[in-house]
Amino acid sequence: MKTEFASIRWRERDVSIEYIRIAPERTHAPHIVFLHEGLGSVAMWKDFPQQFCDAGGYRGLVFSRPAYGQSTPRDEDERWDVDFMHRQAHEVLPAFFHAIDLHEKPWLFGHSDGGSIALLYAARFPHAVAGIVVLAPHLFVEDVTVANIEEARKAYETTDLPQRLGKYHDSADSAFWGWNRIWLHPPFRQWNIEAELDAIQCPVLAMQGIDDEYGTLEQIRGIARRVPQTQLVEIRDCGHSPHRDQPENVIVAALNFIEQNRSLQP
Template sequence: MTEAAFIDIDWAGRPVRIEYQWIARDRAAAPLIVFLHEGLGSVAMWKDFPQRLCIATGCRGLVYSRPGYGRSTPRAAEEAWGLDFMHRQAQEVLPALLEALGIDATRDKPWLLGHSDGASIALLYAASYPQRIAGAIVLAPHILVEDLSVSSIEKVRAAYLETDLRQRLARHHDDPDSAFWGWNDIWLKPAFRHWSIEAEISAIRCPLLAVQGLDDEYGTLAQIHGIARRAAQTELFELADCGHSPHRDQPERLITAITAFIQQQPHGDKP
């Protein structure tokens, strides 16, 4: 894995610095997996999972921190995310990043692997750009807001205010307040209770693997079952003894399942 690097993109008329990291970039003929982190994630918080998966699949990897996270440009203190913040990441930030890095997604169609909010962003990208994606793997995705999700996010808010959570997040984010409050505030807005991407999912045409831990404190099986009802090609993978982060709780089983899924697709075993 290479060291993290930075590139500027134009987003909403202003330059934004994006932290990113390549895995096996010299493997030019191999499929590309783009990793999209969770609501409090970053390049660093994936740890070694992207590298392990790329070794197992023979793929290249691109890991990045969204604006407001990791070492990317922090969210301004007065900047509040809108109800469409995941749509904007899928339809504005990710395409701009791919273009800035010289990735022509119409020819070099990436696989997207997203976790939590990142999984929802992957679904939205797949629905918006069906000709620019090879397939998607979504871990603990959100397609609607459940009471369980809100309850758990309220508990995390209390932990951020009352425990050392802020200090722990500061190891991975230049501005932990930017990362935390951008995510937490929008999820706890009353209007966000009505957020849903169920209608968009019906437009997804690419291969899709949806993964849910059976002990997930942020979502239930209703999330991935809802995806399968709207995108018939979806393969479901339900993991016992697994919470909200399958790549941390059950990495070996997850890597085996993803490797098999990618390699069963046309050209998925391309070296």
């Protein structure tokens, strides 16, 4: 797969977005857009998007948000605010889709922060999405989430975590501190997107590990209470990254969901 770059204008500067296309020759197949976690990137997904698209005969699009992977890093003095995921969903994603001429309705496949961004995009642009699959998304901030993000900060400062993250990001500091500082910023404890989910009209599959160290099952159960067309999958022996802990279960559930809902769409 060839790495490509798209240029968008965001936060009053030009930003380069790293992305790869999977099987673009499958022109009539569903188009799956993968949205990575809070410390993720194109490389951090490893081969899961390829496996998933090959299993379903789909096309795929995998990209790194600004500050991650090979996309433009944060400026040293750039601090994200409480609305950072809203800005990704409402500003970056539409600009990126426009830059690469993606005008069809994609299926969004988001993990963790990427899952929250997928939900926010589907709520703001309800007619622009065929459906969404979210793994361990965040709807609100829980004590367990903050506690483990605090532990991640300590690990970043005292272990080889920067070197390990450096395998997946041109600037590990850009990726880590952008994510870590806002999640530990006291006003962020009030962040909550539950009410916004009422606007979602597309089908939703929400999956989460029962042993998720970054959130309780109330995160996905909250989606089902707000969005009646939601299917829930709670996965045993699984932590915060279902696609790494239980990839076969995730692939089977997501493929069944997409195929069932494709047959219902015009």
